[in-house]
Amino acid sequence: MRAGLATLVLLALAGYVFLHYQTGGARAPECVVTGTGTGEPYRLQPQQAANAATIQAVASSRGLPERAVTIALATAMQESSLRNIDYGDRDSLGLFQQRPSMGWGSEEEIMDPVYAAGQFYDHLVQIPGYTTMPLTEAAQMVQRSAFPDEYAKHEPQAAMLTAALTGRAAASLYCTSAMDPAPGDPGEIRGRLAHEFGDAVRTDHSGRDITVEVPEPELSPQGWEVAHWAVAHAAEFGVERIVHRDRVWEARRSVKGWQAAREQDTADGLLITVAP
Structure with missing residues (x-):
């Protein structure tokens, strides 16, 4: 009898938890970018979405094209997973893993996402034809990474996020x-x-x-x-x-x-x- 009651209590608890999560009561916060057509939504954490929005805002303040935003977002996805981290290889820091010792700025400056994005764009716009070359080539010319081909894998999600953040894809x-x-x-x-x-x-x-x-x-x-x-x-x-x-x-x-x-x-x- 006690075992039966215990089972009923556990079933009731499991049902409550299921409904609680399904209705959003205790769902972990997330951000969702909806695709076009049959494309799968792109999901990321609020911290990542906020950093991505900042990267796009800096491009907007400079009047840069969407392609610049897509390149920057794909680069930050690879370098930091869109997190403003205070560690990295050697003295690399921030969204783009920029190094104070290589002239990217002070540690405090690099940890400011607005400054870091601005530095990335300052270097990107110096590349002739960056808007038409393969994304991974443009990113590598800025970053000088030991893994130059890794940026390409982020291009679909970066382009999807760019369409939303620039406002071209409404309510997305x-x-x-x-x-x-x-x-x-x-x-x-x-x-x-x-x-x-x-x-x-x-x-x-x-x-x-x-x-x-x-x-x-x-x-x-x-x-x-x-x-x-x-x-x-x-x-x-x-x-x-x-x-x-x-x-x-x-x-x-x-x-x-x-x-x-x-x-x-x-x-x-x-x-x-x-x-x-």
Whole structure:
């Protein structure tokens, strides 16, 4: 009898755990890039997505083409798995494993993803024809890696991520988040946007709401570019809600991704709301 009761308790517990995870209650946070056609989604951790969004933002601030972003993302995927690590071969550091001893900057500078991405692009744009040569060749000319062919394997995912982060593929990146995010600071987000995008993005805020100016929102990809940046950084900055045109992402329903907004909630531009 005791054994039977114990079995029933275990079955009930197993059922609860299954339902809890399936409904997103205790699902590990992740970010998902949806593919086109029958392509499989590309999944990565929020930290990786946030770093990728920063790499793209720096390219945007410089007016660089999508190909530059794809090369940079594939390189960072290979060098650090898109993590801002403080270790590596010899004195290599950061997203691109740049070495202070080789003139890439100080340790503190290299550990700033904005600086590191800028250094990568500074070297990349010096390569004649980098936009048309094989990705692995362009990356190797910047990195001088002992494994020059390894960058190529990351190109499909890097291109998919680039399409989302540049805003060309609308509503194609979402991240799951805590249902009750930590309190956010609108000023901190505005400062970070300015640091990463420079003058390319203009913002204002009132209370917990940050508005992003988007010229010609129906035509320009910039709205989705910044919306995807915001969702990638949502866990870091306590973002509760993002509305762009007729789509909305909410922390409490984040496992559903971008959803159709109610008519009264639609926005011509981009609205980011942080948690209180």
